[in-house]
Amino acid sequence: MAKTRGWRWSLPALLLAGPAYASGSNLNMTPGVTDISQQVYDLHMTIFWICCAIGAVVFSAMFVSILLHRKSRGVKPATFHESTKVEIIWTAIPVLILIVMAIPATRVLIAMEDTSDSDVTVLITGSQWRWHYEYLDYDINYFSILATPRGQIEGRLPKGENYLLEVDRPLVIPTDKKVRFLMTSDDVIHSWWVPDFAIKKDTNPGFINEAWTQVNEPGIYRGQCAELCGMDHGFMPIVVIAKEPADFEIWAKAEEERIAEIRAEEQRLLALQMNLDEQMELGERVYLAHCAACHQPNGEGLPPMFPALKGNQVATQDRAEHIRVMVDGRPGTSMASFARQLSLRELTSVITYGRNAWGNDTGDVVQAAEVYEYMQGKGSN
């Protein structure tokens, strides 16, 4: 990661911003950690230098002219105003230069688009404003959301090193294996971008896109959503951890166990009665992580886009509807279904929280069994 191939940029950088940037690592495209990203980087530098050369020729001609052919030096203007020969030359030369650029570009592009023979496949689903990763070859799926505390964003806390580029659960992939990504979306178009892999692909709702990577070095790689997807578009980062294949298998096993554990826990939960305090505590955490972006930490929402939950008719009275909204979402609005995104325990708690926070003192303590019953009743899993 710490490669500083950007040194070639240091000249313009020095001119522009002074020696502080001489290392250049935050000035240029990253060469990344895959063969493809390296090729893309090389291609970028090649075109960049060709463009610089063209610019240098054109601008020097222009500046020589500005220096020499000025009225103040007493020159008499020439009278020539066309030359078919010259004009053909400067149409032909750019065409040749472009052909020279097009050949490597075509080669790299074709290599990038070949998703065949993959070892691992991950289905990536974007939604406002989180990523969902599902491993098709393993029994693993989970959401990945921004982990930077709101306090850092609002300036109440000092900003951490990976400010806005950190998530609660990163995507984990094996190195030296061809990993194929299938991409789609639950709501609007997002775009999954990890510069170190040279992958940027839109996630289109209702359609599936493909991309692939083969990472050479274990490490942590960070990216962001690259397509405007609404209010918190700037706050849906991507973190990928590449592990040696053996380590990856260990992780996958542990993760499968963790998920199985959660399922078992859910079953146990159904019989259990959770008390209000316990639910309020968990509910608040879930609410701040998953709901506050729209409904705001104080429950007042941002009407009319995002309704207030404080004093809300559903949250204070219609308990069945409250459960329904949380499980099914409101199709056609940005209120998504949370049945898949939250564990049963979290889902239950956030409902209870909504019915008791911000002065919605209904005193209702919803239990997992009630929510589960609704989910079963409509045949949802």
Place this chain on the structure above:
Amino acid sequence: MSTVTTADHHDEHHDHKPTGIKRWLFTTNHKDIGSMYLIFALVMFFIGGAMAMVIRLELFQPGLQFVDPQFFNQMTTVHGLIMVFGAVMPAFTGLANWMIPMMIGAPDMALPRMNNWSFWILPFAFLILLMTLFMPGGGPDFGWTFYAPLSTTYSNDTTALFVFSVHIMGISSIMGAINVIVTIVNMRAPGMTWMKMPLFVWTWLITAFLLIMVMPVLAGVVTMVLTDKYFATSFFDAAGGGDPVLFQHIFWFFGHPEVYIMILPAFGIISAIVPTFARKKLFGYASMVYATASIAILSFLVWAHHMFTTGMPVFALLFFMYTTMLIAVPTGVKVFNWVATMWRGAMTFEVPMMFALAFIVLFTIGGLSGVMLAITPADFQYHDTYFVVAHFHYVLVSGAVFSIVAAVYYWLPKWTGHMYDERLGQMHFWCSLISVNLLFFPMHFVGLAGMPRRIPDYALQFADFNAIISVGGFLFGLSQLIFVWVLIKCARGGEKAEARAWEGAEGLEWEVPSPAPYHTFDTPPEVK
């Protein structure tokens, strides 16, 4: 290029016009309408600019300090819409109104009443757009490209007003374009053959055809957004058998020609100014005309270069990569011709020339980054980052806007009858030149380093450059106040301008007195 044998003698005698507000409301005079377009564009430029200042203020430091993300998105969206449809396009239409009749020796535009309409509906379009910002839910916040389904299912309720306002802008543009075409085709003075027309007229003619072809496409796509949102159609909704990517194809089929609509008239302006101050005929007039026409035709074949990451088949990626690279060739020809025009001329460096020279250099930088963007595999890394923001601001601000400013300085003596204050003008130029580069050049770096566009907050490694960019932004904004000062000063008085205000200027517009009388060329001049 052309000389006049019978100049118009009588126009001074019947220079009467209504006075007060009625003059402006009911006018069918191309000069009045041109002035109104230009003033409107200037006002919009400052409103859109104020929004840019909000954006740069928020991005001055990491963290959320001044505005919330939703308002931030409204600012970027409305800034883009206003600059494109409210500032650049009306400014060019204003220049067309003022200059085309005078350049081709016509007494007025061909359809003067329609001309009045096409201007007067425009303020209402923008009033509606700006009003949405103060309504519950706020204004449009889905980017000026309003991709579905963000602009349909997931947008706020003022979207209907956004659609309405875009419709009005479109109608205005189409009417303006029809007027330009009819005027140029029918009203040229005797002897003003096609290949004698000034390039500004040529480029505008071609632009007008582009407008007529693509504005209905824009109208179509906003209407589809409207019906998807309010009338349960599913053009862009997979659940109903539609496709969100279809939106992008339609939008960019309008959108790419649109970017040429914003630059072709600029090519015409630069092709007028450079020969004047180089005191030498434009090099390669014919190839300039052909280059403009080929750019216009090619601009219909490159739209999907804005969509490389949407998951198109490889063959489509290759096709659009090649066509996009091809469009750089005629663009290059133009730049080479301008340099050849300067070559062995006898240049002086008044403000219009300074802006024109800056245009050539900075537009070329934007064109070269355009070529980089055309390279599909590399575009996967550039797309939707600040690198793209840098690219299109180089072509639009230091390109289109600089050309408009150059045109204003160039023709201001003709419009007002006074020379502008050269010292202030030079100050305006140098302040603009330095700040525009401080503002947009570092955007290339942050973009390459990985900063996405349209975000209100960013990771810490981008902080230093963003602070520089913001400072550049504020300075650029302030520099434009000098421009307003120059304009007011020049309108009020100043050194008397001659009919041919610039020593090397050629063309019919310089044959009439300065200021140009209310009616010019009532009897057509004879062009040899």
